[in-house]
Each structure stands twice: as structure tokens, then as C-alpha cells.
Amino acid sequence: MIAMIEDVMILFFNLLIFAQMITLKDQTRQKMFKLAAGCTVFFTAYGIAVYVFQFPMVLSSLLTMSLPSLVLFWLFSAFRDARFFLSFALADTLSLITASFSKYLSLFFPQGEIFFLGLTLLLFIALLVFANPYFQLLKTLMRQVEGGWTSMAVTAMLIYFVLGFIAAYPTPIAQRREYVPVFMAVCLLTFAFYLVVLHSLQKTQKIVEQNIQLQQEQKIYHIAYTDALTGLGNRAAYLERINQLERLRKNGISICCIELDMNGLKQVNDTLGHAAGDRALREIASALKTVFLCRQSDSVFRVGGDEFCVLLSDVDKAEATACLDQLKNQLKQSSQTLGFSLAAAAGVAWVQAEESIEATMIRADDQMYKNKRGEQHVSETEIETITS
Structure with a gap:
């Protein structure tokens, strides 16, 4: 029962992180209800796949959560290009890393399932609090900058699939304890990489703001120094x-x-x-x-x-x-x-x-x-x- 609650909690936070990162086309009450209903269906399908049909959790998560949520949020997203896929891959990667730290620590420090359920909850809350300003920064930059997102999206997708591959192949990594430190080291490296990316985005935002200010100043200069009728200097x-x-x-x-x-x-x-x-x-x-x-x-x-x-x-x-x-x-x-x-x-x-x-x-x-x-x-x- 505790394991089921933990799985559902992880999936819930995964969707919550994804919802925070993407920019919706509009946020009407009807659209939000459809999103909530779709996510409820995904949770139900995941529970049936794992706890009724005994499918592997990674495979079930992919088939009943990741891919369907990708389609659902795509339909409601304001950006249907590389920016969307970057948000999707980044949200799933952060969720995977956070959940992995909680689960794999429990393999070496058996203090009980309740303790690690609370640890997982705290880790996700800390992630949301710490990363939310960066999520908002990312959304702002996506609205301001049109190009340059494809390479970032491809890199984020590759990182996500590599982490998932290491965690699930050839057997779940929980059954290969000797590889857990390696996996967690890769997770730390990935987390550090995204921190660098986010700080770079923060600098990019300053550059974008400076460019916007420069464009405004150029417009003011043009108005002040240009003859409106002829376009010549005044x-x-x-x-x-x-x-x-x-x-x-x-x-x-x-x-x-x-x-x-x-x-x-x-x-x-x-x-x-x-x-x-x-x-x-x-x-x-x-x-x-x-x-x-x-x-x-x-x-x-x-x-x-x-x-x-x-x-x-x-x-x-x-x-x-x-x-x-x-x-x-x-x-x-x-x-x-x-x-x-x-x-x-x-x-x-x-x-x-x-x-x-x-x-x-x-x-x-x-x-x-x-x-x-x-x-x-x-x-x-x-x-x-x-x-x-």
C-alpha cells in the first residue's frame, strides 16, 4: 500500500512539474477541467497496468503516463515546437532524478517505508520551491525568444532516455544494487548540467531584456531624429x-x-x-x-x-x-x-x-x-x- 502511494505521489508531482513548466494556450475553466480529467485517467491506467496486470513500473509509466500526457499537454500548449519537448523532457528528467534519490537511498538505509515516503514528499516540495523561479524564467524566455530551442530540446530528450535506459535495462536497477551509485552519480551530473543551463538562461534573459530596451531606445531615437513624412533625418x-x-x-x-x-x-x-x-x-x-x-x-x-x-x-x-x-x-x-x-x-x-x-x-x-x-x-x- 505504501509503495502504491509513493508511486502515485511521484506521478502526481511529475504532472505538476510539467504543468508548471509549459505555457498553456489559454487557461479557461473548461480547459483546466479537461486537463485534470485526462490526468485522472492516466493515473487510473497506470494503477491498473502496475497493480492489476503486474507490468513493470517504468514501462507502465511510459505507456500510461509519459506518452499520453505528452499528447494531452501538446493539444493545450501555446508552443508546439522544440520548446514544448524541452519542457516535457526536463520535467520528466527532474521527476526521475528526485524519485530515484529517494528510492535508491532506501536500499542502503532501511529506516522504513513511511520515512522514505515522507522523504520523497519533501524532496519534491523542495524541487518545486527551488526550481519554480527557473520554470517561470524558462516560460518567459520561451515567449520572448523564437529560435535556438531545438538543440536544447534534443539534448534534454537524450538525457531523459539515457537515464530511463540505465534505470530499467536489462533489469530494474533496484535489483542491481552495485549500479545504484553509478546511476545516482549520473543523476547528480545531470542535475548539475541543468543548473548550469538554468543559470545560462538567466543570463540570456538579461540579454533579451537589454535587447528589448535597446529596441525601445532605437524606436524613440527614430521618432526623435527622423522626419515622419520623408523618412530622412530631421x-x-x-x-x-x-x-x-x-x-x-x-x-x-x-x-x-x-x-x-x-x-x-x-x-x-x-x-x-x-x-x-x-x-x-x-x-x-x-x-x-x-x-x-x-x-x-x-x-x-x-x-x-x-x-x-x-x-x-x-x-x-x-x-x-x-x-x-x-x-x-x-x-x-x-x-x-x-x-x-x-x-x-x-x-x-x-x-x-x-x-x-x-x-x-x-x-x-x-x-x-x-x-x-x-x-x-x-x-x-x-x-x-x-x-x-
Whole structure:
């Protein structure tokens, strides 16, 4: 009778550990009732197999508990991949190790069945209390991390089957007392391995949390430094880039400042609507990205309603002129796409010695407005540049 109670208790804690480790798809009262009913059926089938038909306990546990509970919890699990099998193998392994320590100690210290029944109960309670934070950690990581679980699941399954094989083949290990110390040493090694894994998971959680925080910071940075309409850098990003380039000037790199202003935006808004004006701004931004963002060192910004700024580093006048010619061609193509003409005026200036980049931008801006005032002589799809 005591042996039966101990077996049922071990199986109960095994299912309890498994239930703590897996993440259910939902926890409605109806689903929980079905889980409880299924577990009750498994207990009944195990009792009949062992105590009526006298089947070996390991085989009965596999056929009436392990495999059926695997199917049952699979149906209710939120994860039907390697994460589920990792939880299953880990729960069964921990249960097997805990029960084995209690059973095999009784072979060498015969203080009575009641004593070791209590010892088994205490060991499982201690396991639940000690491991529960790690179970919750594991469930949290499973929700946060999609990949990387397959190798862990395969390893956990192999460990579980190796321990079961050693315990049952060729005869139950209780009948081979000389091998009990070896089996318990393997159990200790396995337990130590899982402790290392759990501590690694704890570190992984910190990394995951740091990555989540970094992603949030990147989103905030993107919102703070990106123009929502065009996807270009905004004025805040422009000012920060100027500060970066000022620090790089000591390396002797050349810096080219280009100011651009879209012509006729008000006319487009008044005649075709603001949606058409927004499309025009996005097309100009797209053309600027195509021409100037092929190098990581170059930067493009929308600094006003229809004003754009380009900062080029380590370029000569021929390269800058070629880029502006390419931009002109891009705007011609964009004009055909939009169905109306795009026009922009540009001013170009190079940073001189003992001159700040801001001062150079002012010179480029002045040149751009001189160009803009003389635009009536220029085709609408052309960019006129004045270089200083």
C-alpha cells in the first residue's frame, strides 16, 4: 500500500512539474477541467497496468503516463515546437532524478517505508520551491525568444532516455544494487548540467531584456531624429551630424554642404492639393536617398517644409557635381511618375579652414536662394547650382 502511494505521489508531482513548466494556450475553466480529467485517467491506467496486470513500473509509466500526457499537454500548449519537448523532457528528467534519490537511498538505509515516503514528499516540495523561479524564467524566455530551442530540446530528450535506459535495462536497477551509485552519480551530473543551463538562461534573459530596451531606445531615437513624412533625418539629426563632423575635421577630411529648396510647392498644394505636395516631397526625398546615401559617410536631412540639406564628407567638386547631375535625372524621372514637374534650387559650399560647418551651411543657403531667384530662366525639372 505504501509503495502504491509513493508511486502515485511521484506521478502526481511529475504532472505538476510539467504543468508548471509549459505555457498553456489559454487557461479557461473548461480547459483546466479537461486537463485534470485526462490526468485522472492516466493515473487510473497506470494503477491498473502496475497493480492489476503486474507490468513493470517504468514501462507502465511510459505507456500510461509519459506518452499520453505528452499528447494531452501538446493539444493545450501555446508552443508546439522544440520548446514544448524541452519542457516535457526536463520535467520528466527532474521527476526521475528526485524519485530515484529517494528510492535508491532506501536500499542502503532501511529506516522504513513511511520515512522514505515522507522523504520523497519533501524532496519534491523542495524541487518545486527551488526550481519554480527557473520554470517561470524558462516560460518567459520561451515567449520572448523564437529560435535556438531545438538543440536544447534534443539534448534534454537524450538525457531523459539515457537515464530511463540505465534505470530499467536489462533489469530494474533496484535489483542491481552495485549500479545504484553509478546511476545516482549520473543523476547528480545531470542535475548539475541543468543548473548550469538554468543559470545560462538567466543570463540570456538579461540579454533579451537589454535587447528589448535597446529596441525601445532605437524606436524613440527614430521618432526623435527622423522626419515622419520623408523618412530622412530631421533638424535634430542634422544638428547632431554637424557636431559629429566638427569632431572629425581634425582628421583633415573635406566637407561639402548642399542646400536644396523645392520650387513651386505652394502652387502644387494650391492646385493639386496637399496630398500631391506630400507625394512631391517624398519623391524628392527618395531621389536624394538614391543619389547621396550610397555612402555611409553622407547624410541627407529635411530641415524645413520644402528645404533639404546634404552633408558630404571626403568628396571633391567633380564628385559633388556628378551627384547633382544624377539628382537632376532622378527628378526628371520622378516628374514623369507624379504627372507634374518637380523643381529644386541648390547651393553648394565647401567648409574652409577656420570656418564652422554652420557658417558654411549659411553660405550654401545664400547661394541656393540666389539660384532660386534666378529660376525663371531655368527648366522646371532642372537643378541649378552655384558653387562657392
